[in-house]
Amino acid sequence: MSAAADTGSANGDAVLSARNIVMSYGGVHALKGVNFDIHRGKVTTLFGENGAGKSTLMKVLSGVVTPTSGDIVLDGNLVSFSSSSDARDRGISIIHQELSLAPNLSVRDNIFMGRELRTRTGLDFAEESRQARALMADLEEDIDPMTLVEDLRLGQQQIVEIARALSVDSRILIMDEPTSALSATEVEVLFKVIRDLTSRGVSIVYISHHLEEALQITDYAVVLRDGAITATAEARDIDLEWIVRNMVGENFDLGSPPIGHAFGEVALSIEDVSVVDTSGSGYSVVDHLSLDVRAGEIVCIYGLMGAGRTELLEAVAGRVPMAGGRALLEGEDVSGLSIAQRISRGLVLVPEDRQRDGLVQTMTVGRNLSLASIEAFAKGLFLSRSRERELVEDSIRKVTVKTAGGNAMIGSLSGGNQQKVVIGKMLTTNPKVILLDEPSRGIDVGAKAEVFRLLSERAAQGLAVVFSTSEVNECLSIAHRIVVMRRGRISAEFGANATKEQIMAASGEAVVA
């Protein structure tokens, strides 16, 4: 915490400063006396693990919540924001981590929601459309302003969210994980926009789990850990390792491929699988793709947003229908089976979005963990509570979920631990093949490393693991084999010794694009 005092010296160019901010919920301190400066016309990046208090701090600075104690200084004057619109009127806007768009409205209506342009008789739709189109052009995104938001893919929705924040001429723009659903090209465009904004004197606060990416754009780095600032520095003085060290307090390693066990027979065989886009456009998001995975092998599927990774995994797991081809589990065709039948035969999926598809928020940690393996503790017609308790406790121990116990509500866990519950739920079914769609999404480095360690342990015991990712670093961790997907097809396959450049080139991300 003493390091926080350093920021005082840079006070001169701070447009907005937080002084000694304490934020308590009940008896728990989410922020413990934070001093934070937003530098004028620069990008200040806030690094920190999940639960470090980044989002809370940003909510304080953008007027969404009022701090328990502490001051906010704007242009040298003490201020207090009564609401987020109050903060917006003073030139501070925020792009929230969670999208806050109305899916039933058009892009234009979303961008101008709450501050519609008026003519004397009504709304100035023409001007709104014009501005919306201009914003989309700035962001190099080919989206018609009249498109309904629900018809956009997630990445494009995020672009709309960004466009909305840009449409207000803010002096300070806070971006909380703006790129989580963006492709590399879209990120590039966003960075161009950010540089353009800073050159016009706009101050940016940037938050991201993609450390490398954030490092590219940042001018000042601030690291938050457990509600306190642990380090601040100028970007030119630091590197990735410095950030990670200050974030987690120790060196980390995402692991390396488990060795010393022989691969078994082919566990999962994907043969010539095609999946047609659900929105009815008729094009194949997965296009005649074939892939074999052997028992004990870890395969990483790398690809950009829209490469078809999610669709492929969901089709294999039975969530979406295949338009062609089949999937074999240990030689048996499972294509016609229900999800439940595939699970009982040993083929499971950990979905991409744990809130929407992974967890039942109304149930406890234990009931979430045991949900997919109810047969294992059913005695005839009834469930055996003692056997369920054993199962849950065993599972909590094996996947190292930090929780008060099986009876805690699932919402009381951090993101990383929630993800461990989703993975643990599927591992509890004793699968032969586990598919994980972006298992590291939205979880911190520490949890990520634990998840990967867990998977490599299980692989050493003969589990076939297929996981998808959009972070190259993760491919180069525990995977024995890296499969790059591009436009629904496999564009390249590498061993564990591939380089980042090779992988990114094959995905159409770096060189070719």
Added chain:
Amino acid sequence: MTDVSQAREQSSPSAGGEGFDLAKLLLEGRAFFALIVIIVVFSILSPYYLSVANFLTMASHVAIFGILAIGMLLVILNGGIDLSVGSTLGLAGVVAGFLMQGVTLTWLGVVLYPPVWVVAVLACMLGAVVGLINGVLIARFKVPAFVATLGVMYMARGLALLMTSGLTYNNLGGKPELGNTGFDALGFNRLFGVPTGVVVLVVIALIGSIVLNRTAFGRWLYASGGNERAAELSGVPVKTVQISVYVLSGICAAIAGLILSSQLTSAGPTAGTTYELTAIAAVVIGGAALTGGRGNIRGTLLGAFVIGFLSDGLVIIGISSYWQTVFTGAVIVLAVLLNAVQYRRRSKLPSATGGQPTSQKRGKAEPANPAQGKTAR
């Protein structure tokens, strides 16, 4: 491993003051306290209220709503709604009445008089069929539950009216020589002094509790009501569960219809009008969430007793039926308000209602779902 034990240690000293717990207790047990308040107040206001005889009478009224409400609870736990139960109740009663009059098979030239147990089984099957129609419309054809059951509500009521041309079957007694007596046993008679309806309610409540808490089906129901997508990906047969709850709700409605006809010794086509709303109210007063996944039998029974004891109490002390309606409505609004308070607290303070204090610092409880959630469907 070390993480877990560490977390356990942190969790052992329980957080939260004592005064806070009283508020929590009152909030969690609100339906129970409301029932006690109702009983105390009416016992003071009327000398007749607090007696075994009156309680049994009131309980037999509650039985009808209670049985409907248990069926409704299953549907609401699933995140649905069943507006057709009142009409199903009426239809089942009318069909039972019709069967008791004897079925004339013209092409055989005989009149069949089915025994009462056959009548009861047929009526329950009818309820199941109505529920099946609801369930298939909703699960298979994706008709919103509100609209599907609204339509079925009208159809069932219309059929009941058609069958009797709007008249009521007053003779349900049967004849000894035809072997179809005993309709009284379904609700009018008493078993060891307790009205049959109440016995049936208790039996259904027990079965319901066991199903919800101790069977895979119960777990599936809570899971698919809490998050259908997650449940489906965990291998829960969500469609089967969804259809089943409507079938069970339909059967409960038919049972209630039989009991009501037996209690009244008549079967009218307009019986049970607006009872679906009372059933929903009982479920809500019992603390269930209309969004699904939260609620239990105990609460729902308490809800049914609150409504039943309140309205009968108002009758006993002679308050006008118009005021009764106002009071009942006020209780429902209050209940929903308190539900909202409870669920808001639960989402903010997971440890306060989760039964155990959680180990995590609150800061860590920030829902870290990236980007999605709100907008994506």
